[in-house]
Amino acid sequence: MNTDTHAAHADDHHHGDGHAHGTFSTYMLGFVLSVVLTAIPFWLVMSGALPSKQITALVIMAFAVVQIVVHMIYFLHMSPKSENGWSMMALIFTVVMVAIALSGSLWVMNHLNSNMMPIHEMTGMK
Amino acid sequence: MTVAVNPSQTGEPIFYLADEHPHPEGYSTSLGFWIYLMSDCLIFAMLFAAFGVLGANYAAGPAPKDLFDLSLVAVNTSMLLLSSITYGFAMLTMQQNKIAQTQMWLLITGLFGAAFIGIELTEFAHMIHEGATPQRSAFLSSFFTLVGTHGLHVTCGLIWLVTLMTQVWRFGLIEANRRRLMCLSMFWHFLDVVWIGVFTFVYLLGVLR
Numbered sequence: 001m002n003t004d005t006h007a008a009h010a011d012d013h014h015h016g017d018g019h020a021h022g023t024f025s026t027y028m029l030g031f032v033l034s035v036v037l038t039a040i041p042f043w044l045v046m047s048g049a050l051p052s053k054q055i056t057a058l059v060i061m062a063f064a065v066v067q068i069v070v071h072m073i074y075f076l077h078m079s080p081k082s083e084n085g086w087s088m089m090a091l092i093f094t095v096v097m098v099a100i101a102l103s104g105s106l107w108v109m110n111h112l113n114s115n116m117m118p119i120h121e122m123t124g125m126k
Numbered sequence: 127m128t129v130a131v132n133p134s135q136t137g138e139p140i141f142y143l144a145d146e147h148p149h150p151e152g153y154s155t156s157l158g159f160w161i162y163l164m165s166d167c168l169i170f171a172m173l174f175a176a177f178g179v180l181g182a183n184y185a186a187g188p189a190p191k192d193l194f195d196l197s198l199v200a201v202n203t204s205m206l207l208l209s210s211i212t213y214g215f216a217m218l219t220m221q222q223n224k225i226a227q228t229q230m231w232l233l234i235t236g237l238f239g240a241a242f243i244g245i246e247l248t249e250f251a252h253m254i255h256e257g258a259t260p261q262r263s264a265f266l267s268s269f270f271t272l273v274g275t276h277g278l279h280v281t282c283g284l285i286w287l288v289t290l291m292t293q294v295w296r297f298g299l300i301e302a303n304r305r306r307l308m309c310l311s312m313f314w315h316f317l318d319v320v321w322i323g324v325f326t327f328v329y330l331l332g333v334l335r
Contacts, residue, residue, distance in 0.1 A: 105175035
């Protein structure tokens with residue numbers, strides 16, 4: 001307990017360099033992973049290797065999600081500990097906002113015409 | 127800890143951080159800059175949503191299949207990816223206090239970034255020459271807005287990069303310059319993250335459609 005509080009306090013004095021840094025090997029690992037995660041979706045679309053377009057779409061979206069996580073970890077050095085967890089909190093908040101905004105917009109706009117009165121009924125309303 | 131209720135000398139309680147220690151200059155910059163990036167992320171999310179809603183409305187104009195050259199986009203993507211890793215090397219050499227090498231990696235990053243912008247502008251010019259202007263259809267309006275905003279960000283990053291190279295050249299790797307380089311590092315890698323969304327949702331899914 002005592003060592004814990006001491007560590008927390010000592011950490012407090014290093015806000016400035018509390019940001020995690022990468023090393024050569026983590027940068028290279030992130031780069032190699034990114035190249036692979038970029039090359040496969042491009043190859044899938046350009047060669048049409050998968051039989052169905054829906055499957056290809058789902059696979060390349062999955063690759064994008066994985067690659068974003070790879071960039072976050074190896075290039076942006078995200079970890080639950082950086083900035084005492086505040087940057088992770090900001091990230092989670094943003095991800096929630098983005099998810100609501102994207103899914104909400106797409107859902108509303110794609111169903112825009114669903115609940116409208118059909119035109120032939122509307123013309124008889126005068 | 128945050129509210130100190132032990133009486134001060136006048137006997138009144140004090141309601142502020144009693145054990146406040148001096149913060150070094152710029153200690154909260156990286157968190158503040160991260161929150162700025164998150165707000166930028168929301169801007170891009172709105173533009174992605176607009177593209178998602180409008181991206182299939184071609185108005186009898188050209189569709190992604192007719193316009194996009196995926197091999198060119200792949201080259202463009204590799205430019206941005208390479209500039210990300212070279213910026214990483216610039217950060218590593220900065221930590222080792224090697225000014226000349228840091229400058230060299232920053233320069234290479236800038237060249238890759240400029241190549242990215244150059245290829246993108248060539249693509250835009252080619253599309254506009256073919257009549258696929260932003261006014262042509264809702265798809266093209268949202269395409270140029272989304273991809274153009276990303277390109278504008280990269281352009282701003284390039285201006286910032288040149289500014290910081292001048293700063294490092296004038297003053298060396300002082301504490302302030304290290305902080306600035308770290309902010310630009312986050313900005314640059316963040317733009318690469320946004321580009322993952324662009325090449326997946328705009329180009330790959332567009333051609334697939």
